[in-house]
Amino acid sequence: MADFPLPNVSNNLDGQVALVTGCTSGLGKRFAEVLAAAGAKVAVTGRRVERLEELAEDIRSRGGVAEPIRLDMTDTDSIMECVQKVEDTLGTITILVNNAGIPDAQRAHKMSLELIDDVFDTNLRGPYILSCEIARRLIDAELPGRMVNISSVGAFRYDGNGAALYSITKAGIIRMTEALAVEWARFNINVNAIAPGAFSSEMMDGMVSRIGDFYKHFPRGRICDPAEMDSTLLYFVSPASNAVTGTFIKIDDGQGPR
Numbered sequence: 001m002a003d004f005p006l007p008n009v010s011n012n013l014d015g016q017v018a019l020v021t022g023c024t025s026g027l028g029k030r031f032a033e034v035l036a037a038a039g040a041k042v043a044v045t046g047r048r049v050e051r052l053e054e055l056a057e058d059i060r061s062r063g064g065v066a067e068p069i070r071l072d073m074t075d076t077d078s079i080m081e082c083v084q085k086v087e088d089t090l091g092t093i094t095i096l097v098n099n100a101g102i103p104d105a106q107r108a109h110k111m112s113l114e115l116i117d118d119v120f121d122t123n124l125r126g127p128y129i130l131s132c133e134i135a136r137r138l139i140d141a142e143l144p145g146r147m148v149n150i151s152s153v154g155a156f157r158y159d160g161n162g163a164a165l166y167s168i169t170k171a172g173i174i175r176m177t178e179a180l181a182v183e184w185a186r187f188n189i190n191v192n193a194i195a196p197g198a199f200s201s202e203m204m205d206g207m208v209s210r211i212g213d214f215y216k217h218f219p220r221g222r223i224c225d226p227a228e229m230d231s232t233l234l235y236f237v238s239p240a241s242n243a244v245t246g247t248f249i250k251i252d253d254g255q256g257p258r
Contacts, residue, residue, distance in 0.1 A: 009240045013040035016237075017091045019083075020044060021071060021130070022100030024051040026201025027150065030226035031097050031233055036064030038234060040095060043086040045071035065090070073100045073126030074118060083133050092141050093134050095237050098127040098149045098173070101166075108164040116165065123169035128176055131191070135184055144188035146237040149177050151195040153252045170195075174248055181246030190245040192236045197252025199224045218255045228253075 018035045022028035024046035036042045036059045044055050044066055052068035059066035067089050072078040086093055102122045104111060111119075131147055138145040154163065155170035174193055181191040200223050232249055235241050 009238070011038045011234045011238055013038040013095070013237065016040040016094045017086070018042045018095035018097065018237075019086055019093045019130075019134070020097040020099055021073060021127075022046055023055055024048040027196070027199060027226050027229070028097070028099040029055055030229070031099060032066070033059060033064075034230050034233060035095065035097075035237070036066055037062065041065040041067075041090045043067050043069050043082075043090060043093070045069050045082055046100070047072055071100075073130070074121035076129060079126060079130050080133060083130070083137070087137065092137055092143055094138070094143060094145050096131060096134050096145070096147045097233070098130065098147065100126065101150065101152075101170075103163055104165045105162050107162050111165065119165045119169060123166070124172045124176070127173065131176075131180060135180070135187070135189055138189055139184075139187050145190070147180070147189065147191045148233060148236045149173050149191070149193040151177075151193045151248060153195050153197045153250055153256055155195060156250075157256060177248060178246045185245055190236070190241065192241070192245060193248035194229065194232055194236070195248050195250045195252075196229065197224065197250070197255040199226055199229070201226070218253065220253055220255075222253070224251070224253050 013035060018040040020028055020032045020042060023032045023044040032042050032044045032055060044052050046052055047070065049070050056066040056068040069082050069085050071082040100122055102119060104115060104119050127149060151173040152170040154167045155174050158164060158167040177191050177193040184191065229251055232251060
């Protein structure tokens, strides 16, 4: 039997290399800051390079290590180039947070083909390709890894007022998590997911501007702060969750039906 500490809990990510997608605002920015604060070298990625550079500088000013790298999740070449650049500058990626996502906010039959492609590519196809490329490199290097996919409570419910494709793709992320966890368990690559409810972000701000203060009807009458996901993220990427793979945790503050 292994000699585990008591309790077997640690947030120390020294020596780990993390890639976080969708870092230009909201949840991704917070995820990157948290991983860096725990000791990981972090590749902050997204399409708005100036924001990435600002985030990297903020992380460095607090003693962390960060590299800003442009990444377009709808562009396969961009995905492959990003992974290679991270490996060249920081080392083999051992932690992946698939956070990038876009809403559709339209009824299914009114969506343009371009928007359909963008939602599928950003929310599901891109994360799948990125996960597979990082897993391939981990397997070749015989290294363990942790992947955390950001889904949504919208994966489990849809009220019919728009964003059907968002719901579909976020449900796909949950199934992707479950399937890839089985595929890669033998290689010690853990794949899990977080399904947030209403958390403060640019996407959520856009919803509030469109439909008003809908959150006032929640049991706690609030939108959550991204900091309230820190502990769950760190759990999934820390040694304490070594036996946890292929699962998801809803974090919705009691906002919706079960």
